[in-house]
Amino acid sequence: NAGVTQTPKFQVLKTGQSMTLQCAQDMNHEYMSWYRQDPGMGLRLIHYSVGAGITDQGEVPNGYNVSRSTTEDFPLRLLSAAPSQTSVYFCASSYQGEGTEAFFGQGTRLTVV
């Protein structure tokens, strides 16, 4: 079982470059989300989606765009990378509803220089 797959695992960007972090899940989950985790801290919600065609902002959405054209995929786009976006990014998916278990990818470690 693949679960939640994130690519790439590591990425170095120059300030101002753009890139897309990929996230795919094969569990037919309605809910998908992106988090960032800075050193020694918990996870902060960037954007989330409750189904194909529906996205919403989380706690720290500025500088990031998302789209959800299919149930399986939820890419995160950085249009103009900044050093403040250096972080580890996690994608998660779950069935819709309170208290359901969230499954996480292994993370993408992004460094912006």
Added chain:
Amino acid sequence: TQLLEQSPQFLSIQEGENLTVYCNSSSVFSSLQWYRQEPGEGPVLLVTVVTGGEVKKLKRLTFQFGDARKDSSLHITAAQPGDTGLYLCALTSDKLIFGTGTRLQVFP
């Protein structure tokens, strides 16, 4: 403003000791989850609590949901090096919001 505050932020103990981690909010939770994250991995669900006053046990881990559903605790009995990791509480509503985390290090 962080919705969920966890304490302590860091905890370093010897194998065999007991410990308690706390998760607090000024808001009432409808349900709360605890996750553990190991280095280089994503968080993994430990438990979900939904009823005020609820107590759940998972081997040496005991989870409690406060009567007023505004706080929760995680107690580990006889900690082992394998318990080392980042413990996160999370508020479940229309979205999943995590607490600030408690980083636990258990030394042999």
